Amino acid sequence: MAISGFKSQVMVTGKPVEFLNEGTLTQNFTTYSIVDRKKKIFSYEDNIKVEESIDGEIWSVIESGLYEVNRLKGEITFSEQKSENTTIRLSGFFLPLSLAGKSYEYTYSIEIENLSAPEFGSNYQKRLYGQKDTSGEILNWYETNNSLLLNALRENTTVVLQFYGNENDLDFCMWAILKTAEVSSTIGGLVEEAIEFEGTTDINGRMFSIE
Secondary structure, three states: OEEEEEEEEEEEEOOOEEEEEEEEEEOOOOEEEEOOHHHOOEOOOOOOEEEEEOOOOOOEEOOHHHEEEEOOOOEEEEOOOOOOOOEEEEEEEEOOEEEEEEEEEEEEEEEEEEEEOOOOOOOOOOEEEEEEEEEEEEEEEEOOOHHHHHHHHHHOOEEEEEEEOOOOOEEEEEEEEEEOOOOOOOHHHHOOOOEEEEEOOOOOOOOEEEO
């Protein structure tokens, strides 16, 4: 998909910062979001502890197989709806973000393997989603921090890419590694190039999140 005139942002992740017993909010008693949105980008490689309580005093740890973690949104989604009087709290590590640059133009593609899973005795061919792959490029830069961009390129730092459908509404975000065929010898020349990127995954296997 090629998009021009809309906004994308490259956010460089800092060292993980621990948080303990953070409160959550929910609208459907299935998906719970961390209240402090400054901590919404969870570390892509550290475990998140999820606890529940009925009275706010006695807490019990919930088994990880009973929920999914969206580390790009700071959300926990349970396989079954919780009762209205259940409170959920989270502990783990979040990633502080620094803006490395914005752009007015970007392209990306999402590819998902469609695998056959035949069942003995069945006349129908069952299909399952396989490996996901996302790649693209960002160009037409503005508001850049060239030092952060160069460091991310040279050190293969995992970054968070954010793509906006308009000025304020986030459509899509992902974990990525920045790539480029040739880095300019001058820092000032970097922002004139189209920087390529490749998607990468967190420990839960998630590469991107659609808003």
